[in-house]
Amino acid sequence: MAIALDRLEKATTFTISRPERSWAGLRTFAPDRVPVYGFEPDVPGFFWCAGQGGFGMQTAPAAGALCASLILGEALPQALADAGVNAASYAPARFRK
Numbered sequence: 001m002a003i004a005l006d007r008l009e010k011a012t013t014f015t016i017s018r019p020e021r022s023w024a025g026l027r028t029f030a031p032d033r034v035p036v037y038g039f040e041p042d043v044p045g046f047f048w049c050a051g052q053g054g055f056g057m058q059t060a061p062a063a064g065a066l067c068a069s070l071i072l073g074e075a076l077p078q079a080l081a082d083a084g085v086n087a088a089s090y091a092p093a094r095f096r097k
Contacts, residue, residue, distance in 0.1 A: 004057075027054040031095065035059070037067050038091040047071060048092045066090065 005016050030036050030051035040046040049067055052059060065077045066087060076087060088094070 027052075029053045035063065035090055036092050037063060038070055038087070038093070041093050041096065 001019065005019065008014055009016060028051050033053060034051070035053070035055075036048045036051045038048055040048055047067070047070075049063070052063070056063075062080060062083075062085070066080060066085065068074075069076050069080075070087060075081075076085060
């Protein structure tokens, strides 16, 4: 939290004397409790980035790289592929029957 506030202050004109709350916000979960990253099959151009369930700060670098590759239509970054990440595991289409 302290690192995030420090970076915010350095990157903007905000000054934060002390946080009122340390809770980041609502925690959303997908039905299978796996994040949802990918284009919505039923709505052209709509990209899901949801369901981090409280792990958003911890997974943001990898999630951002995954989402960027999906949005740009590029191959998965090698580091994610080497880690065994499968983009289909996060796709919103997995909820379609």
